[in-house]
Amino acid sequence: xxxxxxxxxxxxxxxxxxxxxxxxxxxxxxxxxxxxxxxxxxxxxxxxxxxxxxxxxxxxxxxxxxxxxxxxxxxxxxxxxxxxxxxxxxxxxxxxxxxxxxxxxxxxxxxxxxxxxxxxxxxxxxxxxxxxxxxxxxxxxxxxxxxxxxxxxxxxxxxxxxxxxxxxxxxxxxxxxxxxxxxxxxxxxxxxxxxxxxxxxxxxxxxxxxxxxxxxxxxxxxxxxxxxxxxxxxxxxxxxxxxxxxxxxxxxxxxxxxxxxxxxxxxxxxxxxxxxxxxxxxxxxxxxxxxxxxxxxxxxxxxxxxxxxxxxxxxxxxxxxxxxxxxxxxxxxxxxxxxxxxxxxxxxxxxxxxxxxxxxxxxxxxxxxxxxxxxxxxxxxxxxxxxxxxxxxxxxxxxxxxxxxxxxxxxxxxxxxxxxxxxxxxxxxxxxxxxxxxxxxxxxxxxxxxxxxxxxxxxxxxxxxxxxxxxxxxxxxxxxxxxxxxxxxxxxxxxxxxx
Numbered sequence: 481x482x483x484x485x486x487x488x489x490x491x492x493x494x495x496x497x498x499x500x501x502x503x504x505x506x507x508x509x510x511x512x513x514x515x516x517x518x519x520x521x522x523x524x525x526x527x528x529x530x531x532x533x534x535x536x537x538x539x540x541x542x543x544x545x546x547x548x549x550x551x552x553x554x555x556x557x558x559x560x561x562x563x564x565x566x567x568x569x570x571x572x573x574x575x576x577x578x579x580x581x582x583x584x585x586x587x588x589x590x591x592x593x594x595x596x597x598x599x600x601x602x603x604x605x606x607x608x609x610x611x612x613x614x615x616x617x618x619x620x621x622x623x624x625x626x627x628x629x630x631x632x633x634x635x636x637x638x639x640x641x642x643x644x645x646x647x648x649x650x651x652x653x654x655x656x657x658x659x660x661x662x663x664x665x666x667x668x669x670x671x672x673x674x675x676x677x678x679x680x681x682x683x684x685x686x687x688x689x690x691x692x693x694x695x696x697x698x699x700x701x702x703x704x705x706x707x708x709x710x711x712x713x714x715x716x717x718x719x720x721x722x723x724x725x726x727x728x729x730x731x732x733x734x735x736x737x738x739x740x741x742x743x744x745x746x747x748x749x750x751x752x753x754x755x756x757x758x759x760x761x762x763x764x765x766x767x768x769x770x771x772x773x774x775x776x777x778x779x780x781x782x783x784x785x786x787x788x789x790x791x792x793x794x795x796x797x798x799x800x801x802x803x804x805x806x807x808x809x810x811x812x813x814x815x816x817x818x819x820x821x822x823x824x825x826x827x828x829x830x831x832x833x834x835x836x837x838x839x840x841x842x843x844x845x846x847x848x849x850x851x852x853x854x855x856x857x858x859x860x861x862x863x864x865x866x867x868x869x870x871x872x873x874x875x876x877x878x879x880x881x882x883x884x885x886x887x888x889x890x891x892x893x894x895x896x897x898x899x900x901x902x903x904x905x906x907x908x909x910x911x912x913x914x915x916x917x918x919x920x921x922x923x924x925x926x927x928x929x930x931x932x933x934x935x936x937x938x939x940x941x942x943x944x945x946x947x948x949x950x951x952x953x954x955x956x957x958x959x960x961x962x963x964x965x966x967x968x969x970x971x972x973x974x975x976x977x978x979x
Contacts, residue, residue, distance in 0.1 A: 506676040506812050508742040515687040518752025519778050520763030527761045529703055530716045534727030542784030543793045550750045551801040552848050553776030556583035556610045558749040563591040565805030565822035569952040572959030575850055576634050577883040578613035581900035585611050586959035593624025596678035599814050604668045607661045607682030610634045614898045615970050629664050633890035638691040642894045649894040658685050662725030666732045673736045685718040692717035709758040740786050747781040766926045772846040772860040773926055790833045800844055803827050845948045849876040851904040856912035861945040865921040868941040871913045899971045902964045
């Protein structure tokens with residue numbers, strides 16, 4: 481009789497007879513974003529000089545993309561697109577000058593942080609923000625991230641840094657910035673190990689200023705003797721430091737027993753800066769950061785989810801930075817409606833090995849110049865093997881000198897707020913340069929213009945690009961108006977308090 485009573489009590493308390501089912505544990509997401517890391521900057525992408533064993537392991541245990549494209553060849557626009565799943569023009573973030581407000585994601589747009597937070601995730605962003613600087617309404621804590629430890633500026637000194645911890649300044653303690661980002665990431669995962677978390681690790685490496693531990697710089701000076709200079713040796717040292725940190729993150733997940741339930745994404749915001757670097761390995765691509773030739777937009781990307789994604793797989797199909805948000809929301813069974821309202825594609829079936837659409841047809845669009853989007857200036861469309869490219873019109877590509885002092889001041893000094901100059905240059909009567917057509921399969925270095933041979937392809941791709949640009953510019957105008965009105969209200973309210 482006592483045994484029967486115990487069994488009944490066990491069932492009433494939710495034991496073997498319980499009709500309730502436990503909800504599946506949502507996977508954690510660790511999104512690692514490098515800064516200005518080029519396609520040829522990693523060992524697993526063919527660089528014969530650099531040592532990146534931890535990223536190699538990540539690729540060996542996951543999927544490496546050969547044709548992953550950043551949404552833009554410059555930091556703030558690319559990050560805005562990754563964070564929202566939308567082409568950056570729609571969000572208002574079209575350039576890097578924070579003092580003009582043109583790095584900001586309009587407040588009407590949700591970010592990765594917002595979507596994961598709404599699903600009960602602990603959300604953290606550690607490292608570089610650069611999507612709204614001089615107005616705290618754009619602070620990561622206001623954009624869906626419960627925890628922020630990093631810098632809002634576009635540049636930070638690696639030794640004499642000043643970081644923001646949820647709105648409070650933290651001065652340098654002598655540690656190397658890359659190590660600070662890594663160690664803070666380990667602490668975040670430890671604190672949140674009992675519930676699902678979304679952690680965005682935004683490394684600064686290998687963005688300028690070129691600074692690295694001396695022993696690693698010496699190592700690469702020896703390896704590159706007669707091949708590359710100290711600048712390249714230093715940036716390779718910066719990448720190796722970041723690689724070591726990524727290994728520590730992966731090992732911490734193992735130690736916490738979270739590896740099998742964590743999706744890891746590793747990629748870069750845009751391509752390598754090749755303006756003065758001497759013989760930085762480019763894997764046969766042409767161009768530089770800031771330009772939509774291949775070196776500016778085609779970057780490394782690796783994903784891993786042990787037991788769920790294939791191992792040691794190379795995916796050759798086109799993938800775009802806007803794809804991450806809808807894909808990650810799908811993989812984590814997020815109930816938000818973003819998947820229906822994004823420019824990105826949900827590629828979760830491909831990552832899970834359920835589809836192998838390596839040559840699936842899609843169009844990828846790019847456009848980047850300074851201050852205000854100008855049609856057919858530093859613009860491109862990629863469709864299959866074809867790429868139509870309009871070179872940047874010189875006057876639209878120049879950054880005004882007055883936009884630089886505040887950036888460099890913010891590299892070492894604590895964050896401050898100030899009004900932005902939203903009166904930006906607009907150019908009239910711009911005459912675009914002739915577009916160039918490249919066959920990326922036969923000519924990934926974009927050396928041979930085939931536009932004269934295929935006028936019908938030029939015309940078709942031009943029509944597609946013009947239609948896309950007209951569409952995103954409608955949203956851009958709305959977002960820029962919103963950003964300017966937000967700025968006006970912010971400082972008008974401040975003036976009212978002081979009267």
